[in-house]
């Protein structure tokens with residue numbers, strides 16, 4: 036027993052399943068995960084959800100990649116790291132020489148650490164010489180960031196998760212936090228039930244928080260910006276806004292007020308389908324509340340008007356004085372564990388770390404001096420543009436780490452046709468994903484429990500993860516792999532530990548100026564901006580907004596109709612989202628036996644009235660088809676959806692919902708309009 040206890044280790048880490056950022060100790064013996072013990076988490080206290088507590092079986096899955104794999108015809112063969120690096124060096128150099136650095140592109144991962152995101156963009160920019168670098172925030176959060184940067188300057192949660200409990204009113208729009216951000220959501224459930232906090236939910240689907248809400252309403256698909264503008268106009272017309280706050284803190288009021296003129300109650304009801312009486316109640320609730328927090332997610336962002344809806348939401352908060360205080364403000368609920376950090380650290384085509392623009396000569400000069408290179412001057416391609424460039428023949432090489440693009444990006448068949456055309460394609464992951472099938476070279480990465488680093492949660496909280504296990508087989512931490520590749524390409528890097536990477540980040544990034552591993556020791560954490568003296572920012576806007584005059588600004592927006600509307604053939608609207616038990620497309624959770632047993636596959640929710648019309652019951656298989664593809668999926672009849680609206684879980688082992696989604700995007704950020712899909716449903720013969 037003594038020997039057994041001596042082999043038992045307790046290691047602090049942060050959950051890898053969502054951006055709430057729950058931290059805990061993981062108990063391990065050899066490679067066995069004995070238990071997860073949350074004790075001091077700044078975001079979660081002693082709580083976790085089912086994923087954080089139980090979904091770690093993937094660490095020892097037989098699907099783990101344990102050595103580099105090189106394509107050999109239709110199969111792959113194991114090779115050594117030296118051989119893999121030889122292949123990469125030869126291919127990168129040949130394509131760069133023949134076609135220039137912009138013929139190569141890089142996709143970082145929102146699951147990997149901050150340090151790894153920083154190195155991936157440094158590899159692209161400083162070593163290869165291209166700004167073709169992006170991450171999967173492109174698929175979800177960029178419109179939220181755009182809307183907030185336009186109006187209040189920073190794209191991040193206005194306050195801390197704990198502050199949400201202090202709000203008089205929580206308004207949840209296009210988000211399902213009970214399943215996607217469970218531990219954060221527990222705070223709202225508690226405040227609503229025991230402290231009289233008001234709760235309003237706007238969503239197509241009656242999910243758990245909609246069931247609990249004081250007011251739940253269902254706007255027509257893609258019309259959130261309209262009801263927000265309509266509510267804003269009502270507030271203005273009835274002098275329920277906060278003129279003192281606006282005078283002191285917000286520019287551009289007159290133009291904003293003029294832009295709201297078309298949004299009468301009558302027009303708003305006509306477009307959104309929300310009764311005027313409900314709009315008036317919502318306006319009065321916001322105006323009367325002692326602090327309003329608006330929580331939002333993909334139901335807002337994944338539309339062709341996603342950026343404008345996020346902007347409209349922030350305008351409404353400014354109009355009602357709901358910034359610069361705890362228990363008020365915008366909370367874009369980030370999805371992946373480090374989707375905030377991947378963008379913060381510069382894995383984007385237009386900015387270095389801390390959102391410093393690549394086309395700003397002063398910024399570039401600082402990075403050039405520190406890195407000793409000449410950097411590219413123009414914005415690179417984002418994920419969406421990369422796919423088009425591959426098909427056009429101008430992009431030849433793609434290096435993706437920690438992302439299953441073929442199931443995550445919209446219009447999977449179109450994406451597959453592009454990936455098949457690449458001259459050289461590297462996929463780096465912990466498991467052999469669907470995307471690996473298209474790769475020329477597959478690199479085995481270490482899982483989060485097998486490395487050191489930091490993640491940044493939705494509340495801008497930077498936290499340490501510590502290595503609990505040795506990397507499986509020949510797998511390596513992503514930062515080590517990137518460094519090996521950089522050095523083959525002449526990078527001359529010599530990082531011995533991620534703490535040295537973070538020191539470089541702090542040196543070059545005002546937003547992270549005071550971040551260091553000493554200050555992040557154990558359960559300590561910091562919320563950005565972090566000043567050089569180490570003081571951090573639980574509340575994002577205190578003495579000013581980050582614009583030259585310190586003031587926020589109203590940014591008028593208009594209604595943008597959806598990119599794809601229902602028709603005689605494609606007569607149903609398809610919405611999609613995650614399940615509590617699964618993470619994204621399920622690459623990790625479907626490889627965890629207990630989780631898979633509870634929820635073995637995805638499904639499509641069909642309303643009772645549509646099920647009756649089509650003569651189907653739960654369990655029946657149907658074919659869902661769109662102009663872009665088709666899937667076979669099992670039906671769950673549910674009154675969570677209504678009429679001709681379907682809801683499909685995006686977690687699926689066989690048939691990703693993205694075979695159905697289109698290539699239409701948000702017009703400013705190119706985030707796909709995942710939530711604007713028109714489909715048909717055909718009942719399949721009973722088996």
Ligand code: SF4
Pocket residue numbers: 050051052053054055056057079082083084085086087088215216217218219
């Ligand atoms: Fe992990 Fe999110 Fe669950 Fe917390 S709420 S345990 S971070 S999945």
